[in-house]
Structures are given as C-alpha cells and as structure tokens.
Amino acid sequence: MQRFCTLAFVLGLILMVFGLTYILPIIASLYFQDGMIWHFFHGVLLNVGVGAVLALASMRFRGEVKTRDGYLLVASFWILMACASTLPLLWALPDLSFTDAFFETTSALTTTGATVFSGLDSLAPSLNLWRHELNWIGGLGIIVLAVAILPVLGIGGMQLYQAEIAGPIKDSKLSPRINQTARLLWMVYLGFTLMCIASLKYAGMTWFDAVCHGFSTMSLGGLSTHDANISYFNSPAIEAVMVFFMLVSAINFSVHYQALHQRSLKPYILDPEVLPMLGLIAGSIALCSFYLWRFQVFPSFAESLRHTGFNLISIGTSGGFFSNNFDAWPPFVVWWILFLTGVTACTGSTGGGIKMFRGLLLWKQAGREMYSVLHPHAINPIRIGDMQIPNKIIFSVLAFIFLYFISIVALTFLLLFSGMQPVSAFGAVVSCINNAGPGLGMVSSETNYQGLSDFQTWVCAVAMLLGRFEVFTLLMLFTPAFWRK
Secondary structure: OHHHHHHHHHHHHHHHHHHHHHHHHHHHHHHHOOOOHHHHHHHHHHHHHHHHHHHHHOHHHOOOOOHHHHHHHHHHHHHHHHHHHHHHHHHHOOOOOHHHHHHHHHHHHOOOOOOOOOOHHHOOHHHHHHHHHHHHHHHHOHHHHHHHHOHHHHHOHHHHHHHHOOOOOOOOOOOOOHHHHHHHHHHHHHHHHHHHHHHHHHHOOOHHHHHHHHHHHHOOOOOOOOOOHHHHOOOHHHHHHHHHHHHHHOOOHHHHHHHHHHOOOHHHHHOOOHHHHHHHHHHHHHHHHHHHHHOOOOOOHHHHHHHHHHHHHHHHOOOOOOOOOHHHOOHHHHHHHHHHHHHOOOOOOOOOOOOHHHHHHHHHHHHHHHHHHHOOOOOOOOEEOOEEOOHHHHHHHHHHHHHHHHHHHHHHHHHHHOOOOHHHHHHHHHHHHOOOOOOOHHHOOOOOOOOOOHHHHHHHHHHHHHHHOOOHHHHHHHOHHHHOO
16 A cells, blocks of 8 residues: 555656646747637646645655556556646547547657647647647656656656666666756757757748747657648758757767767767668668659659658658658558668657667677577677677567567557558557557548547557557556566
C-alpha cells in the first residue's frame, strides 16, 4: 500500500507541473480572442487541483521511487496526461468523440503527428497551439521536465529518468546529479526550438505558424496548422529550415550539449550514430531522387531532389511532415521511406523507431555470429565507436527487436481482423509504432486517420504508446513478475 501512496505523491506533483502547460494556450486565446480561454482555464484548475489533492493526501508516504515503480509511474502518467489533454478539445468541439480526442492527444504527446482532424486552417488558434505544445512537451518527455524542475524528485529521479528516456543506453549522464542532466537537456532543447522559430519566421511564416511548426519540428511531431501540411507554404526556404532542424532533432541531445559546451564539431564525429545516420539519409536521398526523376514523377532532377529530400528526411526521422503526397510515388521509394522510420533516428533524440544504435548493434552481432562460425574459439567483442558493448545490452536489444516485430505483427492482424486492407493496416501500424505519422493507403498524407473505426483508432493509439514507451515499459506491466513482491 505504501508503494502506491509514494507513486500517488509523485504523480500528483507531476500532474501539477503539467497543469502549468495550459498557460500558453490561455495567452493565445486572450491574444486571438477565439473564445477558448475558459476551456483551458478549467483545465488548469482541474489538473493542479487533482494533483494537489493527490500530493497532499500522500505526502507522508513520500520516499524513493524504485526502478520497477518508475516504469509504472511513467506509463500511468502518460496515459493520464493523454486523457487530461482531451478536455479542452472535448469542451470546445462538442461533436468530437473521446476516442478521436484521445487519439489526437496521444499522437501529439508521442510525437507521432497522425491526426483525425480536418479543417485545421479554421481551427481556433489556441487549440492549434495546444496540439503543437503537446508535441513539444512529448519530445523530451514531461517526466524529464519534472525531474529537471522539481528537486523533490531527485530522491528517485534516476529511476524516472531511465524509465522515460529513449534508447538502449540509459545511464549516461551529463552531470553527477540527474536533475541537472535533465535540466541541461531541456535547455539545449529550448535553445534549438527558439532558433527554429526565429528561422521559420525569417523564411516566411507568420509568428503563429512559426511557433507551432517550431514546436513540432524540434519534437519531430509532424503536426501542422494547415490541412495541406507543409505543401501549404510551397516554400523551399521553409522546407530547408525544417530539414536542418529535423536533422538536429534526430541526433542525441547529449551530443548537442557536448558540442556546444566544447564549441567543437568533434562530438558529432566521434558519436557512433551521427555519421551512419547522415550517410544513410544522404545515400537514400540520392537514390530515391534519381529513381523518381528517372520515372518522371517530377519534371526536373532539382524538383525531385527538393521533394525527395524533404519528405524522406521528415518521414524517415519520424518527423511526419509532408510537402507532397509521397504515397502516390513508386512503391520502391514509399516502402524504403517506411523502412527508414524504424532505423534512422539516434538514441536520445526526439525521433522514434528502434534507433540507429540498435540497428548498428544488430549489424555487428550478425557479423560476429558469421565470424564465430569460421572461428568458434575466437574472442570477438562488439565495439560501436570506442565503446565495447556488454553482452547484457546485446541480449536486451535482441529481446527488444523481437517484441517490436511481434507487436507489429499482432497489431497488424488486429487491423486486418477489423476489415482494413493489408497495405493500410501494415502502414498504419509501422507508422504509429515508429511515431512517424502518415501511413499508406487509407491513412496516407492525403486522407489522414479520420476514416478509421473506433476499434481501429484504439489499435493505432496503442501502437503509438508502445512506440513511445519502446515496447518494454508498457508490456512489462502485464507480466506477473512485475507485480510480484
């Protein structure tokens, strides 16, 4: 019982922190006079009030959060946060169902960028800003933010940080104190976001569009204020700015901090993921641009390079923006981009998928197994960069990959069971579990996810949560061993 009271105390504190995120859309509603201010004001009162009651009622049970409890806290709060975020949408849009509202907020918080909304151009500005702010908060994660600004969480902050942060290497710290590490990561994230907003304004966006798209670009969230997404602007300058910052967001933010702290590009060169990621993207753009130009999808190679570069980087890094209906491109390019959503982003970035580090590790492990066949007695440790990888991490990655593919298969069959066509079902699951946004067929960039049934919508929402939690955090809650004392 004390264990759950301790979790309730921390959950209450984080819920109060999350209540403060309503302030920005309140300011936007006042500025634009869109009539939504009371919906957000009630949201503040509800979140802060419920959080305060939980924290006060369980204050005497405050203590260290154990590692196992950290995973339970992170999973429960993300689901609670997605539910709480629906309130302004449900109050403002009476025809919106809870299923669609939950899908929209889950998509925003997991930085998937899939949407069931149409008519975004006429949506109240404060509601549009709310969607994009959720995108931005979900980029590095509300738990990391709470660890950064609530010193009381320093007691068990490492457990929460490890449960929240993405990637196979979770114990690397920029500072001896984990709350300081979280604070440094958020400072870097905020700094790049402000640079992105200013650059988008300079490139031709309005301040409102620049803020919204700056949030969703740095979080690799993919949400837009327009139904036509980035094709609305038809601007090479805007696309170039977004490409640059999407690549920044796909790199480990710890590496960004080290580069800024040392005032050197050396950390990028030494990092084992950055150069392989950039090489994979560059090679893919060259191949796909030539392929599309060769088959006359675009009239010139320059136009082919422009649209291929933007859409491949956006979807491949799990950004989710689009400037063209890439689902209508030749199948080779479409399926290659879908493959990239799983392996392109780096560990510690805001991107989804299995991450570049795990891909490199699997490649090295395959090579080691083939070498062992020829030299069964040789000692051949796996090294990525200058890091020797312990076998326990290799086994963990292999288990993750197995659960990742099993999840894709199971969820795809659920969508097939519901009557969805195979290409659409597979594309929806892969895009959602990789937090990439647009899928194939009936969930492409042209149609979005509004045509799904309630059952199909919930399956896709589960896929997004699995992807954001990197499978383990969510699935382990359903094992008997997790609940055993």
